[in-house]
Amino acid sequence: MLSDAAPGKLRIVHGDVLTFKIEKAFPESLKRPWEDDPPNVHIIGNLPFSVSTPLIIKWLENISRRDGPFAYGRTQMTLTFQKEVAERLTANTGGKPRSRLSVMAQYLCSVQHVFTIPGRAFVPKPEVDVGVVHFTPLIQPKIEQPFKLVEKVVQNVFQFRRKYCLRGLSMLFPEAQRMERTGRLLQRADIDPTLRPGQLSISHFRSLCEVYRKMCDEDPHLFAYNFREELKQSKSKSQEKDDDKESYVL
Numbered sequence: 415m416l417s418d419a420a421p422g423k424l425r426i427v428h429g430d431v432l433t434f435k436i437e438k439a440f441p442e443s444l445k446r447p448w449e450d451d452p453p454n455v456h457i458i459g460n461l462p463f464s465v466s467t468p469l470i471i472k473w474l475e476n477i478s479r480r481d482g483p484f485a486y487g488r489t490q491m492t493l494t495f496q497k498e499v500a501e502r503l504t505a506n507t508g509g510k511p512r513s514r515l516s517v518m519a520q521y522l523c524s525v526q527h528v529f530t531i532p533g534r535a536f537v538p539k540p541e542v543d544v545g546v547v548h549f550t551p552l553i554q555p556k557i558e559q560p561f562k563l564v565e566k567v568v569q570n571v572f573q574f575r576r577k578y579c580l581r582g583l584s585m586l587f588p589e590a591q592r593m594e595r596t597g598r599l600l601q602r603a604d605i606d607p608t609l610r611p612g613q614l615s616i617s618h619f620r621s622l623c624e625v626y627r628k629m630c631d632e633d634p635h636l637f638a639y640n641f642r643e644e645l646k647q648s649k650s651k652s653q654e655k656d657d658d659k660e661s662y663v664l
């Protein structure tokens with residue numbers, strides 16, 4: 415009905431936004447160099463919250479690679495989120511909602527919580543209020559390292575959000591050299607180890623990512639290191655030892 419009402423002006427595509435190739439949806443002529451003003455393509459979404467949060471992570475990674483919807487240039491986005499997620503996306507350093515999402519969004523985009531829509535504006539009324547967030551990709555990201563590397567550092571820092579940042583960062587390193595290498599990372603990045611995750615600014619994260627990148631270049635196994643795997647392996651080794659003991663007793 416909508417496309418009939420606006421012939422030639424509106425095309426409705428039925429599909430899954432998680433797999434739809436937006437980079438093929440518009441003519442090539444709309445493409446703009448990255449450094450120019452944003453192109454005449456705007457993503458507007460009011461999706462279920464279970465879709466919008468994984469989607470923004472996927473689109474942030476697309477921004478870092480300048481592909482997907484950002485093959486047209488610095489495509490702007492206006493999306494809705496649960497209000498608390500909108501507050502995390504836009505939180506400043508030291509703010510209560512400061513989180514992994516704040517750093518991941520703000521190192522790549524200028525992010526603005528434009529307004530909040532009260533839950534009562536919707537039928538049926540959701541349990542939560544809705545935040546409308548506007549994103550404009552930055553010409554120059556504030557951290558110039560691969561997305562996955564930034565994600566790994568940020569994720570590790572925020573996994574112990576009430577502890578000193580030292581705690582989460584230490585999990586980037588194998589247990590055997592954990593304390594020594596964490597100390598070296600913090601010293602080389604010139605970061606106070608007793609800062610809490612929420613107190614770290616984007617430029618603190620930039621220094622941490624740069625030094626961690628150098629450490630990964632020096633040790634090619636480091637980036638693949640996952641402390642959960644090490645934990646699992648050491649648990650299964652001690653389980654094996656216990657099993658051996660039991661069979662001896664039997």
Ligand SMILES: C[S@@+](CC[C@H](N)C(=O)[O-])C[C@H]1O[C@@H](n2cnc3c(N)ncnc32)[C@H](O)[C@@H]1O
Pocket residue numbers: 429430431432460461462465
């Ligand atoms: C909150 S409603 C918004 C409806 C309408 N766009 C509006 O703003 O009033 C969310 C809509 O997202 C659609 N949706 C859910 N998952 C989707 C997905 N993976 N891809 C595309 N649309 C999706 C639902 O069918 C539903 O129509």
